[in-house]
Amino acid sequence: MPTSSDIAKLTLADDRCLIIAEVAQAHDGSLGTAHAYIDAIAKAGANAVKFQTHIASAESTPGEPWRVKFSPQDETRYEYWQRMEFTEAQWHGLKQHADEAGLWFLSSPFSSEAVELLSRVGVAAWKVASGEVGNLPMLRQMAKTQLPCILSTGMNPIEEIDTAVRTVREHDTEVAVLQCTTAYPCPPEKIGLNVLEQLRSRYECPVGLSDHSGTIYPSLAAATLHANILEVHVTFSRETFGPDVPASVTTTELAQLVEGVRFIETMIANPVNKDAMAKEMTPLRDLFGKSVVTRRDLAAGTILSPEHLTLKKPGNGIPAKRLPEIFNRKLKAAVAADTLLAEDDLE
Template sequence: MHCIKVGRLTIGEESPCFIIAEAGVNHNGDVAVARRLVEAAKEAGAGAVKFQTFTTESVIIAQAPKADYQRQTTDASESQLEMLRKLQLSHRDFRGLKEEADRVGILFFSTPHDTRDIDFLVSVGAPLIKVPSMDIVNLPLLEEVGRRKVPVVLSTGMATLSETERALATLRQAGCPSIILLHCVTNYPIKDEEANLRVMDTLARAFDCIVGFSDHTVGTAIAVAAVARGAKVIEKHFTLDCAMAGPDHAASLDPSQFAQMVTDIRRVEQALGSEVKRPLPVELANRKAMRRSLVADADLPAGTVLAREHVTLKRPGTGLGAELLPYLLGRTVKRMVPRDSLITLDMLFE
């Protein structure tokens, strides 16, 4: 049974689901908005807030086109390079966000996009490093991340099982101490039928890791369902306002929606209970009121040989249970049993 200690939290089979507010670039390049995202994530009940740490020119060439969803949610006339420049924060900004997260009591981590970003995040004490779906085949980056010996959250969007296996092997061989795999479908948003939650079972069987779900569906129902199916980590995009301009806001949850998701996840976790089938204490009193007992279906004079037609089953369950009926048939009634009364042993045995 796997578990990972991260800060004050334990992530794994016996622990509550680790819920990540994926702030990403939903600060729109404004560090004040980013600070509010940190505070709002804490208030909404998230265990961690995650950002993306990058220098635009190290991520993308000038001619790179936007993804389809980016063209739909941002200015179609600007390039992806221009869009990302507007969404970039400095290392100094992120240092302040880490301090703010520490102040309010929420874990801070981020997605680095090059070696410089990796080293920076390690230097400020980020307890996790996120490797995004797009970099699951970026073996040089995976090697650099693994060498820092920090636990990794690895998203598997767009990847085959063999690509996932190679990424895990690369991280482990480089020295990564522990890896959380997130099932992910890379589009924003995805349809419910594209979520394919059973893939979590495949990942858990194939790789013997803690498995979670990076959710890009609309709303919260699928994230909650993933927890019911066994996800130990949920990552969900988080914004202050879904109507804000930017590539990811429309596929995100606002603080009230996120808080409701957290509440629903915690309810589901309580409802899962244990694998032991037994009557609970609250059921025992109801069992007496709701089960049936053996009842005389007619007046039974003394000397009557008890037959099946003499007996019916009615509430309450405080008398002899139906399971005793085969052992009582053929017995002689010792004293008068009025119709519609509970049959007791002293009516049949002296």
């Protein structure tokens, strides 16, 4: 069963990417739906399932404004957060289900109380939302547990990321940093794939992409850039209800993403030597290549010219590139039309 130490072992040399599927609020407060997402994510082949742990009274004031007023059943944003809450026993059940499904269980806390709750439930690592990267007291609280901290940076300047990374490392805790742009959905010109190498060079830690484009393309591109971690929001359907649906991939697309990333990893791990590959392809070269062939029946002693010869498959005779060398050579014996000439046929 995967543990936090597995994530801690991520290094710059790793060739296998950790793929996190974020449920966030896609469950819409339904415990049964949250469990259904765990099964779907495991079936898709992702490594980790991630939720968000909201405790309205601990993280928000009743007057918190809506980012987008999307919910007809919640009068206020505060009431929405209340409806997204699960009890501690329910969180334990989700964690157990994730364990049984072979997934790392992650959930982003949004308050000190949520950190305490998740510490009791058990998470494989701390996934820190962009809005909490500057929350140093809570960041220290997480770092003190010695569980790896994965930082999203969707709304954070470099100076703030510097401080966050330094704060985590002050407690000898592993850190990973994800490029992210807080836009739902995020357009391609704001994905920022170039930032991955900047983060890797600056912090010398695992890096990755937390993508909100609602497509699989940025994650596939990031995989070609050796991203250590990929995170995407998931939804059962783009017709479902919720604020993150436009920025999510479907669980079917998640399976395609996982397949694509593993395909890319295999390509990267197996660089090709063209000469060695060509040698391996010799049987196919013989099949698909062209050889020097007679156009018609020719008598012995014929001095060969362009009107006598052409190029046809297969390619196991005199190679096509040698055609100019064959002109003005004499046939030793008569040959029929469509004969692949051999060196022994020529004087």
